[in-house]
Structure formats: structure tokens, C-alpha cells
Amino acid sequence: MDKVYQAENALELRDAMKRFKKKRNEYSTALKSVSITVKRGEVVGILGPNGSGKSTLVRVISTLIIPDGGDVRVFDIDAVRHPKEVQRHINRVSVEASFFKKMSSMENLIYGAKLYGVTDRESKPKIREILGSIGFDLNRVNEPMEHLSRGMQQKIALARALLTSPMLMLLDEPTTGLDPRSKKDVQALIRGIRHTHDASILLCTHDMDEAEELCDRIGIMLDGDIIALDTPHALKQRYQQDGQAPNLEEVFMAATGASMEDIEAKKLEEEEKKAGVK
Amino acid sequence: MPHLGKPHWLRELIAVWGFAQRNYYLTKRYFWWDLVWLVYTTANALSIGFIGVAAQQSAETTSQFTTFLLIGTLIWSYLSMLFDILSETVSWERWEGTIEYTFMSPASRATHLIGTSIYAVIYGIVRMIIMLVTISLFFDLRLSDANYGAAFVVLAVCSVSLVGFGMVAAVMPLLSPEKGQQVTFIFGSALLLVSGIYYPIDVLPGWMQALAKVSPVYYALDGIRAALMEGAALGSLWRYIWPLIIMGAIFPPLGIWIFQQGEQFAKRTGRLKRSG
Numbered sequence: 001m002d003k004v005y006q007a008e009n010a011l012e013l014r015d016a017m018k019r020f021k022k023k024r025n026e027y028s029t030a031l032k033s034v035s036i037t038v039k040r041g042e043v044v045g046i047l048g049p050n051g052s053g054k055s056t057l058v059r060v061i062s063t064l065i066i067p068d069g070g071d072v073r074v075f076d077i078d079a080v081r082h083p084k085e086v087q088r089h090i091n092r093v094s095v096e097a098s099f100f101k102k103m104s105s106m107e108n109l110i111y112g113a114k115l116y117g118v119t120d121r122e123s124k125p126k127i128r129e130i131l132g133s134i135g136f137d138l139n140r141v142n143e144p145m146e147h148l149s150r151g152m153q154q155k156i157a158l159a160r161a162l163l164t165s166p167m168l169m170l171l172d173e174p175t176t177g178l179d180p181r182s183k184k185d186v187q188a189l190i191r192g193i194r195h196t197h198d199a200s201i202l203l204c205t206h207d208m209d210e211a212e213e214l215c216d217r218i219g220i221m222l223d224g225d226i227i228a229l230d231t232p233h234a235l236k237q238r239y240q241q242d243g244q245a246p247n248l249e250e251v252f253m254a255a256t257g258a259s260m261e262d263i264e265a266k267k268l269e270e271e272e273k274k275a276g277v278k
Numbered sequence: 279m280p281h282l283g284k285p286h287w288l289r290e291l292i293a294v295w296g297f298a299q300r301n302y303y304l305t306k307r308y309f310w311w312d313l314v315w316l317v318y319t320t321a322n323a324l325s326i327g328f329i330g331v332a333a334q335q336s337a338e339t340t341s342q343f344t345t346f347l348l349i350g351t352l353i354w355s356y357l358s359m360l361f362d363i364l365s366e367t368v369s370w371e372r373w374e375g376t377i378e379y380t381f382m383s384p385a386s387r388a389t390h391l392i393g394t395s396i397y398a399v400i401y402g403i404v405r406m407i408i409m410l411v412t413i414s415l416f417f418d419l420r421l422s423d424a425n426y427g428a429a430f431v432v433l434a435v436c437s438v439s440l441v442g443f444g445m446v447a448a449v450m451p452l453l454s455p456e457k458g459q460q461v462t463f464i465f466g467s468a469l470l471l472v473s474g475i476y477y478p479i480d481v482l483p484g485w486m487q488a489l490a491k492v493s494p495v496y497y498a499l500d501g502i503r504a505a506l507m508e509g510a511a512l513g514s515l516w517r518y519i520w521p522l523i524i525m526g527a528i529f530p531p532l533g534i535w536i537f538q539q540g541e542q543f544a545k546r547t548g549r550l551k552r553s554g
Contacts, residue, residue: 020548030548059551062382066545087384098375100300102307111303114296115383117289144307160379 004089007076010168010200011038011061016070018056030056032224043194043201045211048221049263054204058172062092074168091161095173097153101146105156108145109163116164123163130159134189151182158189162197169193171203175210190214206260208248220255228255293385297393320409323351327417345420348413349503350475356406357440357495358466363398364444365462369451378550387541388534395441423509429502432515435522436498442529449540455549469495494525
């Protein structure tokens with residue numbers, strides 16, 4: 001436990017690689033050779049189009065995918081060799097809220113907390129406190145999850161992660177698909193996590209404004225590789241032209257040679273072409 | 279972070295309770311579906327009982343044959359429920375979309391499977407008792423000499439080994455998200471075929487009888503029938519109990535080990551991810 005508290009970095013990835021077998025002798029590379037460090041208390045964003053490897057990166061850190069090579073250390077613990085030790089200190093919120101939809105939010109949260117060794121007596125007051133702080137109507141706490149809006153479900157997903165007091169939060173597109181109001185609420189909650197829960201955060205998103213607003217440093221990810229990683233200010237300086245500071249969207253275009261939408265459209269076209277060939 | 283200061287065994291114990299409680303919550307939410315399923319299996323059991331009555335032998339042999347069939351039906355209903363709940367551990371969570379959250383939690387796989395098993399045993403016993411009461415209203419069962427205590431011991435020992443069988447079957451959907459669950463049906467039907475649920479295994483071809491000898495259900499059924507129909511004492515059931523104890527010592531650790539290998543394979547190949 002001391003080792004965890006003494007570690008300088010929340011996360012260190014060195015040359016993490018992963019490829020998946022598609023067919024005989026055919027592989028797709030999800031992570032080429034990714035290196036990234038998240039310091040304790042830092043919020044690092046990973047900005048990239050769909051299919052750039054963001055979710056694989058989060059799954060590797062979450063111990064859900066074993067990398068083919070490289071080093072993954074969470075609070076200086078080797079996540080590949082000692083996944084159980086790492087799992088105690090991390091939690092994750094993904095684009096899909098992923099709950100037992102017939103169970104109520106209270107039941108889902110109590111269950112989720114127990115998997116981390118948190119008893120009912122410890123979790124129930126904390127659940128009410130967290131739900132209260134995110135503006136969740138406590139009268140609805142016993143309603144099945146399927147009756148709640150997606151925005152509400154995503155807030156419950158964040159509450160589930162917070163219940164286990166993670167020291168590293170992995171947020172994989174937590175606001176994708178939410179209406180503007182819910183998106184703002186969830187972003188405010190993420191901002192609050194940093195201050196009230198003293199957690200380090202890795203936030204994967206393809207929302208430029210979200211990345212700029214919430215992150216200390218931003219990495220641009222493309223085709224399984226992080227091609228730039230710096231503070232928003234430094235990234236803008238690096239890619240400025242004619243003395244004018246670009247916005248993050250222009251930074252992304254300068255770094256990748258195309259807009260996020262163009263890259264996604266091209267990828268889709270390639271996939272459709274491949275499917276057509278079959 | 280009070281949970282981080284707890285000893286490892288206590289955190290695992292809390293998680294065992296978490297898995298059992300979660301399945302209770304789900305049964306509560308799917309109550310009407312479970313009720314329909316109970317009515318369906320009870321109706322099936324009754325129809326099998328009436329096959330015994332229709333055999334039209336003497337009153338005594340009819341009663342004996344009907345009791346033989348219904349014990350088989352009841353025990354199979356319990357054991358197959360246990361097997362199904364265990365074997366569906368992965369596919370159910372994959373369907374709900376929660377599998378990655380379960381697998382990235384610090385609860386061990388043994389804890390996961392034991393918690394699921396404990397609930398399955400309790401749920402299966404409650405269900406079997408309801409079926410037994412209903413069935414006894416329809417038939418003259420030959421249970422006057424029954425040694426319920428001995429039957430319960432045989433059932434309990436068998437449950438342990440069947441939990442191991444279920445764990446082995448549960449790995450299939452991890453290896454193949456698309457076809458894995460169907461493979462578990464083959465496991466279940468093989469147990470049904472060779473274990474002597476509706477007939478003594480003597481009627482089976484020799485090679486099937488050999489298979490029956492490695493099925494815990496076979497020993498459980500013979501032992502429970504002897505206890506309930508002949509009032510056999512626990513001591514005389516030893517020949518059924520010792521193979522079950524051996525299987526109970528081998529199958530659950532083997533099941534957990536195989537499941538862990540399957541988990542590693544799924545993590546290397548990216549198969550944990552929800553599909554569909």
C-alpha cells in the first residue's frame with residue numbers, strides 16, 4: 001500500500017503494443033507503441049477519432065486486455081503481472097453505462113461497491129451523498145435503471161466509480177451521445193472529482209472543447225499511436241502559423257493532416273470497401 | 279477508503295455476498311418470469327409423473343415407478359438449475375454489458391464463481407421444495423420410509439461437484455462469445471442422457487454406462503433414491519458418497535483453474551468486450 005502512495009506517477013506506459021487477429025495471418029494493430037505518463041493528480045486527455053485505439057488503451061490499463069509488449073505500471077505496480085493489486089486502485093467509466101438494467105440504481109451501486117470490499121453500511125450513506133451532489137432525485141433511487149435517461153445512467157456510472165475511491169479514473173468517452181445539459185452536468189462532475197476525490201484521470205474523448213476544458217495535458221492519438229502530447233497551450237504554440245494561435249481543432253488537423261470527421265469518414269469508407277470485397 | 283484497509287479475506291467475503299445478493303435482486307426483478315418458469319417445470323414434472331401412472335401396473339409398482347421418475351425429475355430440476363446458473367455466468371453478464379466491470383474489479387474469479395454458486399444452491403433448493411409439495415398433492419409417492427437427512431447429505435455433496443462442472447461449462451462463452459453458450463447445452467444434455475434420471479443406467483449401451491460413472495448426477499440420483507424410497511441409512515450410502523466427495527474435491531478447483539485460463543485467453547484476444 002505504501003508503494004502506491006509513494007509512487008510519483010499514477011500511470012506509466014512504455015511502448016505498449018497490442019494487435020488482434022482478424023483472420024488467419026491477418027492482424028489489426030490497435031496500439032503501435034504507446035508511451036504515456038499521468039502524474040499523480042493530473043488530468044490527461046487522449047483525443048482521437050473512432051478506431052484510433054483509445055478504448056484499447058483504456059482496456060489495457062484496466063487489465064481487461066493483456067498487451068503483446070511494453071510496460072504498464074499503475075502507481076508503480078506492474079498491471080500485467082499484478083492485475084488484482086492494480087484493480088483495487090482504479091475504476092472506469094465507459095461510453096456505455098453498463099448496468100443490470102432491471103436492477104435499481106441503488107442495487108447496482110451496492111453491488112458494484114461490494115466487489116471492491118465496500119459493505120452496505122459503508123456504501124449506502126456514500127451513495128446518497130454522491131447522488132445528492134450530482135443532483136440525482138433520491139426518490140428515484142429504487143427505480144429500475146432502464147427507466148432512467150442515458151444522462152442519468154451516466155451519472156450513476158460515475159457514482160459507481162467514485163464509490164470505490166479510485167486513485168486513477170479511466171474515462172472512456174463518458175459524455176458521448178449525451179444531450180447538452182447532461183453533458184455539462186457530467187463534465188462538471190468530472191471537474192469536481194479532481195478536487196474532492198484527489199484522483200488522477202485519463203480522459204479519452206473526441207470532443208475538442210471537452211479535452212481543452214478538462215485536461216492539463218492532451219495527447220493526440222491516431223492509428224494506435226500518440227503523435228503529440230503536451231499542455232493545450234504548448235500544443236497550440238507548436239502548431240501556430242503566422243503568429244496566430246490555432247484552436248484545438250486546428251492543432252488536431254495540423255498534427256494529423258485531416259479533421260477528425262474526415263478521418264472517421266475515410267475509415268468508414270475503407271471498412272465498407274473491405275466488407276464489399278468479402 | 280476504508281475498504282483498502284480491510285484484510286484480503288474480508289474483502290473477498292464481502293464480494294461473495296455481493297454476487298449472491300445481486301442474483302437475488304435479479305430474481306426479484308424477474309419474479310414473474312421465474313414464476314412462469316417454475317410453473318412450466320412443475321407441469322413437466324407432473325406429466326412425467328402421469329407417465330408413471332399410465333404404465334398401469336399394480337398399485338404398488340405404479341407408486342414405486344412414479345416415485346422413481348419424480349425423484350429423478352426433481353433432482354434433475356435442482357441440479358440442472360445449479361448447472362445453468364453457473365454456466366450462464368459469463369453469457370448473462372455479456373448480454374447485460376456488465377462483464378468488463380466484473381472482470382476489472384479486484385474480486386477474484388473464485389469469489390465470483392462461489393458467490394454465484396451459493397445463490398444457485400439456495401434458489402434451487404427453494405424451487406425444489408415448492409415442486410415437491412405441489413407434486414405430492416397429485417401422486418401417491420412411496421416416501422413413508424424416506425430418510426430425508428441422508429438424501430440431503432448426498433444432494434449437498436453432489437452440489438459441490440456439479441458446481442465444478444458448471445464452472446467448466448461457464449468458460450465456453452469466454453472462449454467463443456457467439457457459440458459458447460450453445461456448447462454448454464451439450465454439457466447439460468450429456469448429463470441428462472447418461473445419468474439415469476428417468477431410467478436406470480443398466481438400459482444404456484456399455485459405453486454410455488462408462489460415461490455415467492464420471493457423472494456426479496448418477497451417484498446423487500442412486501443415493502437419493504435409496505435414501506428416499508428404501509430409507510437407506512447414511513452409512514450404507516457411502517458407495518455413492520465417496521465418488522461424489524472425490525469429484526467434489528477435483529471439479530471445483532479444476533473448474534476455477536480452467537475458467538482462469540479462459541479469462542487469460544479472452545484478455546489476450548480481446549474477447550471480453552461486449553458483442554451484440
